[in-house]
Amino acid sequence: MRVKSVLASLVGLLQILIGVSAIIAAYLIYYNPSCFEVRTLLGLRGEYVAFFFLILGVVGFFSIISGILVIYEWTFAREG
Amino acid sequence: MSRIEIKSGIGLPYSVILALNGAFGIEFFVLLEHSIFLAGPAVVLSLFLCGVITMISLFSYCELGASISEVGGEYTFAKVAFGGFTSFLTGWMRWISSIATIALSAAGFAHFFAYFFPANATLVTILLVVIFTFISVRGTKEIDIITVATFILVFTSLVIMGLPKVLETGGLQKFTSLQTFMPKGVPGVFASIMYSFSMFVGARAVVAGSPQMMNPKKDLPRAILYSIAIITVLYCSVAFIVVGLTPLNQNLNQPLLTYVAENVMGPFGGVLMSVAGLSAALMSLTTTMMVQRSIVRGLSRDGYLPSVIGSSESRVGRYLSVGVGSIIAILLFITGLIVFIGYISGFASLLVFALVNLSLIKLRKKKPRLDRPFRAPLYPYTPIVGVVLSVLLMLFVERSALLLGLEFIIIAIIIYHLKMVGYHRLRLAVGGANLGISGITALIAYMLMGGEISLPITKIFGENVPNLIIAVSLIFFISGILNIISRKRREV
Numbered sequence: 001m002r003v004k005s006v007l008a009s010l011v012g013l014l015q016i017l018i019g020v021s022a023i024i025a026a027y028l029i030y031y032n033p034s035c036f037e038v039r040t041l042l043g044l045r046g047e048y049v050a051f052f053f054l055i056l057g058v059v060g061f062f063s064i065i066s067g068i069l070v071i072y073e074w075t076f077a078r079e080g
Numbered sequence: 081m082s083r084i085e086i087k088s089g090i091g092l093p094y095s096v097i098l099a100l101n102g103a104f105g106i107e108f109f110v111l112l113e114h115s116i117f118l119a120g121p122a123v124v125l126s127l128f129l130c131g132v133i134t135m136i137s138l139f140s141y142c143e144l145g146a147s148i149s150e151v152g153g154e155y156t157f158a159k160v161a162f163g164g165f166t167s168f169l170t171g172w173m174r175w176i177s178s179i180a181t182i183a184l185s186a187a188g189f190a191h192f193f194a195y196f197f198p199a200n201a202t203l204v205t206i207l208l209v210v211i212f213t214f215i216s217v218r219g220t221k222e223i224d225i226i227t228v229a230t231f232i233l234v235f236t237s238l239v240i241m242g243l244p245k246v247l248e249t250g251g252l253q254k255f256t257s258l259q260t261f262m263p264k265g266v267p268g269v270f271a272s273i274m275y276s277f278s279m280f281v282g283a284r285a286v287v288a289g290s291p292q293m294m295n296p297k298k299d300l301p302r303a304i305l306y307s308i309a310i311i312t313v314l315y316c317s318v319a320f321i322v323v324g325l326t327p328l329n330q331n332l333n334q335p336l337l338t339y340v341a342e343n344v345m346g347p348f349g350g351v352l353m354s355v356a357g358l359s360a361a362l363m364s365l366t367t368t369m370m371v372q373r374s375i376v377r378g379l380s381r382d383g384y385l386p387s388v389i390g391s392s393e394s395r396v397g398r399y400l401s402v403g404v405g406s407i408i409a410i411l412l413f414i415t416g417l418i419v420f421i422g423y424i425s426g427f428a429s430l431l432v433f434a435l436v437n438l439s440l441i442k443l444r445k446k447k448p449r450l451d452r453p454f455r456a457p458l459y460p461y462t463p464i465v466g467v468v469l470s471v472l473l474m475l476f477v478e479r480s481a482l483l484l485g486l487e488f489i490i491i492a493i494i495i496y497h498l499k500m501v502g503y504h505r506l507r508l509a510v511g512g513a514n515l516g517i518s519g520i521t522a523l524i525a526y527m528l529m530g531g532e533i534s535l536p537i538t539k540i541f542g543e544n545v546p547n548l549i550i551a552v553s554l555i556f557f558i559s560g561i562l563n564i565i566s567r568k569r570r571e572v
Contacts, residue, residue, distance in 0.1 A: 004562075007558070007562075008562050015559055018552060031420075031480065050483070059517070061494075066556075066563065069507060070559050070563060
């Protein structure tokens, strides 16, 4: 069971990291394109910006929630 | 001792100060410049109309606040009237609006602090928010009174001393022809009303303090109405002086109000106005912290937020109830997008206004015998006008802020449904969605390797993109399994 706890913590943290990265990417793409010239770097066309913002935002938010749930269930809630 | 305990039994004078404290916030200092940019000299008209619209909508606040004086403010009104998602959305957006106001207060503080000490204003401001998070839990009655008095004194002095200067310098000419008065026409005035809205709505903060009033049924409506009348007169007068003495379309390298104060009262005026700006920032922080605490406690009481966050019993709970919002506000402040934060605050406030007015209409039908010490005049026209104007003004929100506002609504829908489905089903749903995302990402990786599609990130990560996507797919797959198979013992 301990192996599962460690695995869950690792996977949960990675998911949170993916989520936060996705949200930061969404922010940079939509609100602050001058930072790192991110739109040019990715070759994003103007009409797709809102789409990528939405996808990254939703996936990022979901990923954070899922990561928190996995960590909570397998680490903090186990003694309950 | 908690702030709630300190404030128990407050009377009308302090209720008015609380309402003024909320209304006299930093918004006027921070947002006035862009409001003038939007409407020109007609900003005076915009501010007057803002006051009238706020007054109309606050009649609903008065009636509901006097009838239902419980923790939670607008959230509790909507809960009694509608319950379910509508009440949650009201509380949620009110919380968002509070967080945006804290961020604005922080930005305003940094703005005026830089007048004295140009270096490191950002760091000092973040420290200030942290300190006020603690102070708001302990009680700040003296700060409230001192800051309101400072604000009134400085602004009255500016108006009295600035009026002769406006007449001397011919500033009155800007108001004499329609072309100079309204350079961007009626749409500019509407945009300015929307943007300036959050300067006025702060008076509703006193609603959150109604459970601590000695006689909320009488004092709450009076406090709101008196404060709105006072700030409408003061704001319009100050805006008149500012527009009269400021060359339009000129970039100033200092805060607008400081520039005008220096023009009217000399270097001392600049110092005085900066002190007033700092005081306003502190006022906004204290009031908004109190409001967000009330809202968070209401949401937590009903299970929408973890119970530890809103607990007034534990010290941790008391700090968490303001700390969570403060952290988000600091992050917003760091972005430096003051105009954008102003729009978010305006959008959330307008949505809450519309929902509170709808709550009034619903409650009049649902509970006609509810004890109503104050009744909104000209019912149902006043709440209907409140709803229509709120929705109309929302159309003038900047596009990006509107998009973010809609995202906040989507998050509210998700959180509400998560609560409804329960923890076990939620885990199953999240697990299933994880497996779905894993499958889709694996498919994308397969198609990338086959050269059937290409992704923008290929330009940065090159040939590693398929491997990266496979790794993400694997993480989501394992997470999905872990969410689905979690311990059976707890579910029995």
